[in-house]
Amino acid sequence: MKRTIAVIQARMGSSRLPGKILEPLHDDVSLLAYQCRRLRRIEGVDELVIATTQARRDNVIAALAKAEGIRVCRGSERDVLSRFVLAADMTLADTLVRITSDSPFRDPDVIARCVAEHQAHGAEYTRPEAGHLPKGLRAEIVETRVLRQIDGDGATTDREREHVTIKVRENPDAYRCLTLAFPEALHHPEYDLSVDTAAELDFVRMIHSSLEARGWPVDTGHICALLAEIAPARSAQQGSAS
Template sequence: MKNIGIITQARMTSTRLPGKIFREAHGRPLLSYHIERLQKTGLDLAIATTLNSTDDCVSDFAAQNNLKVHRGSEENVLSRFYETATKHHFGLIVRVTSDCPLIDPHLIRNSIEKYLKINNENLYMSNAIERTFARGFDFEIFSFKLLEEAFLKAVDKADQEHVTPYIWKNTSGNTEFYHIKQDTDHSSLRITVDTPEDYELIKILIEKYQADKLDYHSIEELLIGHPELTSINADIEQKKV
């Protein structure tokens, strides 16, 4: 399973906070923080965006920063991911989403190393199913084989819209699981960006606490030590898959 690639999905038409990926902190778009942290993994990286004219700016951002990009269906994100992986010959895929500007590169890299040691194309590895990390550090790792199987066989709209449910629901019966966990449950913490309140928190974390330079553990400890920060978006409910 060579050619490991991170695919991040990015679009401008978020329902709760349109244009969120280009909201700024310290004069920089959140998308640039997301990409910068992912690049620290040392892995190949591609942005999967849509064909909509509203996402021309995403494609332009990729071009300006010499990033791989693929444009595909807005609704069938599974097809967009499959096309991206095929176009760039990714044999092992790390799926992330661009609403996680503080995603942790070392956590991803360490998990990739575990995945490679296991060496099983039917393995699905993630820290987002049995959640112990703050929401905003989410990633999934799976082979092109599993992605292609989902692309060819998934017919439910929800499976196509959210990319991996066909895999993690084990619809095929072939999926094997490895859940990345930490000893302390910090799953109540939220550093993803989906609402104005989320953006307010991320902006403070970056501008006041330089969280873009911190690892996941330091960010979680920072939030635990400052309940006034966690209260900013404590009432936000995550959208259901």
């Protein structure tokens, strides 16, 4: 039976907000810990692992993984592609789910649907259709053999090694690619739930506290509904302040 593994790529280095993934989202729960707890059980996924670097500053990520009961794979800081191949070797994965650590609200149900459709269609690479979900809530599924092929290709560039799946995305005719449609209510590419600045960190904290105050679950549908409610007000406030 094929093994499907979800891999969170994580490191402490960040040019604009160093250590952001260990900043608290709420109470004493960091962005990375929150994400691990949300994604440790995804239908159709056999295991969740963290792929970090061998740098000393990333020892804290390894310690967090141990505390959360999640296996960790450590490899090159810049060659993220090789880290994913190492993670596949460690877990005997046939299929990988690529997850970035700066987006705490990744939705297990979105990932589960992508995995199921990927397997049903015998795809080599699967993602939601462009514009169908907010940034930071999308998912990527890729076959390990595809990443091994790219990793072993001497023509693979540093950019392709850093961004892991970009070679597939930029050459879709060379692979069996599948894009999935999602309901119109989720078509909000203008929303960004990833964190790269202090302002974006404050924004996701506000999203979490607002959902909690309403008693709403943290899923893609409720996040989009919340943003549709508050985004016009935020835009008006920003306009009046300018």
